[in-house]
Amino acid sequence: MMMIRWKAIASIPACFFLPIVHAQDTIESFLQACTDDAVDTVRTALQEHPDWLHIRSSHGETCLHVAGIYGASAVTRAVLQAGADPNVRSTYEHGLRMHPLSWNVYGGHVTNVRLLLEHGADPNLDVDPMVKGASPETVLDIVQRILGAFDENYKDNENQNEDSRYTAFREIEKLLVKYDAKSFDALNTVDDSSHAEL
Numbered sequence: 001m002m003m004i005r006w007k008a009i010a011s012i013p014a015c016f017f018l019p020i021v022h023a024q025d026t027i028e029s030f031l032q033a034c035t036d037d038a039v040d041t042v043r044t045a046l047q048e049h050p051d052w053l054h055i056r057s058s059h060g061e062t063c064l065h066v067a068g069i070y071g072a073s074a075v076t077r078a079v080l081q082a083g084a085d086p087n088v089r090s091t092y093e094h095g096l097r098m099h100p101l102s103w104n105v106y107g108g109h110v111t112n113v114r115l116l117l118e119h120g121a122d123p124n125l126d127v128d129p130m131v132k133g134a135s136p137e138t139v140l141d142i143v144q145r146i147l148g149a150f151d152e153n154y155k156d157n158e159n160q161n162e163d164s165r166y167t168a169f170r171e172i173e174k175l176l177v178k179y180d181a182k183s184f185d186a187l188n189t190v191d192d193s194s195h196a197e198l
Contacts (some may be wrong), residue, residue: 034063037072060091068103073111086121096128108168123181140181
């Protein structure tokens with residue numbers, strides 16, 4: 001009997017040296033809370049597991065990425081305040097190297113776009129295009145392409161300003177310009193006039 005007790009007691013310290021392993025379903029639950037804007041759940045999880053601020057889904061997305069699916073602004077604000085990188089890229093093979101700002105621009109989430117820009121998101125990072133063989137694009141390219149599609153759909157219609165999605169993308173365009181966003185072409189055009197001979 002005494003021998004069994006000592007074996008049990010001797011094995012307890014060993015568990016303190018084992019690496020912490022997070023069950024995938026627990027991580028997925030955390031990321032689902034990020035998506036659902038369950039800010040209290042996210043804050044509690046981050047208090048218990050601060051490293052989850054940077055943890056990724058099986059598709060290479062962080063909490064800050066998936067908060068952009070539906071525009072989870074309370075979670076976006078909380079994780080940015082906790083130190084999440086606003087320029088983190090998706091590592092998923094087919095994830096187009098997207099960062100949280102591009103997710104939120106595509107989604108038309110004005111509040112999140114503003115929060116990300118205020119916390120240092122770079123509006124001039126490029127992402128891979130959705131169309132194979134096309135040039136990379138910036139978030140300004142993305143929003144202007146979306147607005148162009150709206151303009152085409154509303155060509156002979158005065159109701160575009162009553163469409164909340166259209167006005168959201170217009171607001172995002174203004175925010176991006178305010179933060180000095182450029183198109184991919186503008187960022188990659190060399191000004192030949194500076195090399196002109198006098």
